[in-house]
Amino acid sequence: MAKVVINKEKCKEDAALMRDFSFEHPEAKKGFQDSEKELFYLFIVVGICHQINWNFLVQALKKIREQFPSKFTPEYMQNVSDEEVFGWLADYPKKWRLGKRFKRGELVRDMCGELVQKYEGKVENVLKKSGNRMGNDNGLYSLLKDFQAYGEDPLCKKSAVFIDLIY
Numbered sequence: 541m542a543k544v545v546i547n548k549e550k551c552k553e554d555a556a557l558m559r560d561f562s563f564e565h566p567e568a569k570k571g572f573q574d575s576e577k578e579l580f581y582l583f584i585v586v587g588i589c590h591q592i593n594w595n596f597l598v599q600a601l602k603k604i605r606e607q608f609p610s611k612f613t614p615e616y617m618q619n620v621s622d623e624e625v626f627g628w629l630a631d632y633p634k635k636w637r638l639g640k641r642f643k644r645g646e647l648v649r650d651m652c653g654e655l656v657q658k659y660e661g662k663v664e665n666v667l668k669k670s671g672n673r674m675g676n677d678n679g680l681y682s683l684l685k686d687f688q689a690y691g692e693d694p695l696c697k698k699s700a701v702f703i704d705l706i707y
Contacts, residue, residue, distance in 0.1 A: 579663035579706060580614065580655075581605055586702040587651050587689035588644045591637040592629065604628050614661040618652035620645060650688040658686070667706075674703065 585601050605612040611620075622645035629638055638644070652661075659665035670680040684690040684699045693699065 576662055576664050577605075579667075581612070582702060582705050583655075583663045584617070584648065584651065586698050586705065587687065588625075588647050589698070589701075591639065592632060593634075596632055597629075600628055600631065614652040614655040616652075617648050618656050620648055620652075622646070647689040654687050 581601065585597055589597055601612075610616065625645040625648055626638070629644070632638060655661050655663065655666075659669070666683050667680065670678060670683055673679040674681055676682065680703060681696055681699050684696075684702070690696075690698050690702070
């Protein structure tokens with residue numbers, strides 16, 4: 541049986557080439573009507589998605605966004621209560637998968653608080669700071685780690701999903 545051999549020099553070469561990759565601004569690919577609202581929506585959905593059916597979560601948060609647009613903002617949500625966040629998900633049939641009530645509220649408050657404090661409440665400003673780069677200290681993967689929901693994911697799966705959805 542053949543062994544798999546990793547060519548470390550080739551990996552370093554490829555990493556050096558990819559270090560400064562940049563991509564088009566998100567709305568160029570996705571055609572968002574209001575890019576900031578869409579980016580924020582996806583940022584929150586991906587950030588709190590864990591053991592919840594994706595389709596359910598997308599629809600539940602879309603309903604909140606449409607019915608209560610003044611509440612679906614970083615400024616409001618940085619102070620949202622655990623009970624309110626849990627209420628958004630109250631119709632989920634597998635309640636045991638929702639975990640502890642406070643965790644998702646904590647994640648939402650952290651994501652929105654960081655956005656307001658560091659990025660003027662705009663996901664677009666996170667993207668601008670990254671220069672549409674994925675790697676390096678100011679690349680998008682690194683910047684997303686500043687948000688608890690994304691930073692607690694050691695394999696960066698949430699970051700990868702978010703980036704895939706917007707680019």
